[in-house]
Amino acid sequence: MSVTDELLANNAEYAASFTGPLPLPPAKHVAVLACMDARLNVYGVLGLEEGDAHVIRNAGGVVTEDEIRSLAISQRLLGTTEIILIxxxxxxxxxxxxxxxxxxxxxxxxxxxxxxxxxxxxxxxxVRQSLARIRTSPFIPHRDSVRGFVFDVATGKLNEVR
Amino acid sequence: MSVTDELLANNAEYAASFTGPLPLPPAKHVAVLACMDARLNVYGVLGLEEGDAHVIRNAGGVVTEDEIRSLAISQRLLGTTEIILIxxxxxxxxxxxxxxxxxxxxxxxxxxxxxxxxxxxxxxxxVRQSLARIRTSPFIPHRDSVRGFVFDVATGKLNEVR
Structure with a gap:
């Protein structure tokens, strides 16, 4: 059995107690952009629940053209106004x-x-480079609350980058 | 108080019961590529725990150059061999x-x-287009287990795309 098959068996358990559907736009009007790292469980780290926030992730948590695309869709079409970088x-x-x-x-x-x-x-x-790429993009309308953090994989804490 | 501040308060609770650090390479050797949708909690849907899998996400769960970059780093440097698209x-x-x-x-x-x-x-x-973009990329060495799914936001179930 592949790991994929094992994870699909987990999904059957998840679905058994699932209550949905929730609305499409994120309830907390937040988009999170984080590294893909396996130790960084964004829902756990921020106490998010299903339906709360868009979650965008890639190697490094960096901002390239594709993250600008996702953030533009998030803000312009689905009502998010705050961005958290991790x-x-x-x-x-x-x-x-x-x-x-x-x-x-x-x-x-x-x-x-x-x-x-x-x-x-x-x-x-x-993190500062990623913040700068977002703040200088013409395609991201809401830039008043764009904040960047470093997650400490030893303590579980987010430390803000100023 | 902004929503970001509220989520940072949640982080203090998370850190209080955190046990780390875990190893850097994903324990289950899997990379998940999913849509950023707020209702799609990848850790919950697949029963993943901290340290198990890389999680890459964007608007749509599509495969562009930046997802090829992340998957190449995941497989070539951090030992993942299976890909799950959602x-x-x-x-x-x-x-x-x-x-x-x-x-x-x-x-x-x-x-x-x-x-x-x-x-x-x-x-x-x-999903088929995303599978094809991965399977035809010269930069992704492990392509034997690349499978694609549609998550049903009403039932919580993953349905495989053939």
Missing amino acids: HHTDCGMLTFTDDEFRTSIRRDTGVKPAWSSEAFPDVEDD | HHTDCGMLTFTDDEFRTSIRRDTGVKPAWSSEAFPDVEDD
């Missing part, structure tokens, strides 16, 4: 450089990706 | 067209985005 300690993105990663892909596949890996050497500094 | 019923992406969305942005801001909104008219068909 990076975290002990991130995999600190362990390699963009050049190393793309060169290793070229070595293995013959093709060097045209995209950047978005690897970063300092987590707080990259 | 779209869902009653998705916001079914309610507009790409042209409408980008034209409305141009009307409001003067600037038409160069990116597509990735809106789609049929959810199962878009």
Whole structure:
């Protein structure tokens, strides 16, 4: 049995006690953008429940064109007005450089990706970069409450980046 | 008090009973790619716990360059080998067209985005499109277990797309 099959068995249990459907727009009018890291359970960390918030995630919790797309849809069509960014300690993105990663892909596949890996050497500094990318985007209408945090994987705490 | 402040108060409670840190690589060697929809609590739906799986999310749960970046990092650097894609019923992406969305942005801001909104008219068909984008990418080494599902927001069940 694959892990996917095992997780599908979990889904049957979840569905057995499920009560839905909830409304489409997020009840708390918040969008969270976080790293994909397995230790970062966004619903747990922020005490969110089903229906509360949009959750956008990727390697690093960075802001590229695709996150601007998701945030624009979230705010313009589904009524969110606040953004919470979450990076975290002990991130995999600190362990390699963009050049190393793309060169290793070229070595293995013959093709060097045209995209950047978005690897970063300092987590707080990259939160500031992500905040700046959102604040300077013409496509994000609500920028009054855009705040960035580092989740500490040892303590479970969010620490704000100023 | 903003909603962000309210969620930070929840974080203090979470941290009070937190036990960490866990290892960086996902224990179940799985990456999940899902829509950002507020009703789709990926940890709940699949019975995941902290440390189990990478979770990548965006508007629609679609596969663009940034999701290929995240999946490549997940598989090549952090040991995941299975991918689970999740779209869902009653998705916001079914309610507009790409042209409408980008034209409305141009009307409001003067600037038409160069990116597509990735809106789609049929959810199962878009799961197939996302599967195809992963299966044809040279940057994703493990493609033997890539499966796609539609989450039913009324029942909590995952239905596989064949």
